[in-house]
Amino acid sequence: MQPRISRKDRDRILAGIHKKYRKVADSPEGLFKFPTGKAGLKGLGYAPELIRALPEKVAASYCGVGNPFSIGAIHKDESVLDIGCGAGVDTIFAGLMAGPAGKAVGIDLTAEMLRRAEANLALTDLKNITFKRASGEKLPFEDSRFDVVISNGAINLIPDKDAAVKEAMRVLKPNGRLMIADQILKGGINPDKRERIDKWAR
């Protein structure tokens, strides 16, 4: 269980996320402490054939913190949900692996990131991918809808992580797979709560 976050702190967290990811939607370059774009994809060990399949502009918009597919591949015809899809690179990879009879859906809270994801998708010829604006805390899907739920660098940003994990489990089919790449805080928590909230999305 995580400590409760007040409505006021939650609003500040969401404003900070929006401020940061509005910029990231233009380009992630220089905005993270880890490599982004194609260098990030290569460094995190994404399969070379997947990287080769991406238009350069799409690869350049990648800002994941890990490689959710290092946990396992997506199989043909599977349905996949990507929580906090950002510019949609992992969603596009999932759609590629699932093939034309499979499906990948990306959700994100930030409208600008979703616009980038749609623009990225338009640079491919994939027809099995959709994007939708939603929060990981309340997924707009029925129970047991997806074979796999992936997420890359988004759960750490979500204020109510318990709700996010419950929602991910709810939309997974029985024996479905949850494949999360994310960051965790190690060491002591900054005692200054205000600073902690203000730096949430850094």
Ligand SMILES: C[S@@+](CC[C@H](N)C(=O)[O-])C[C@H]1O[C@@H](n2cnc3c(N)ncnc32)[C@H](O)[C@@H]1O
């Ligand atoms: C590190 S980026 C994701 C990178 C992406 N997976 C990729 O392949 O490049 C984190 C994303 O989480 C989104 N996000 C933050 N809070 C969210 C929430 N409550 N629900 C859904 N998405 C959220 C942000 O808008 C941002 O696009």
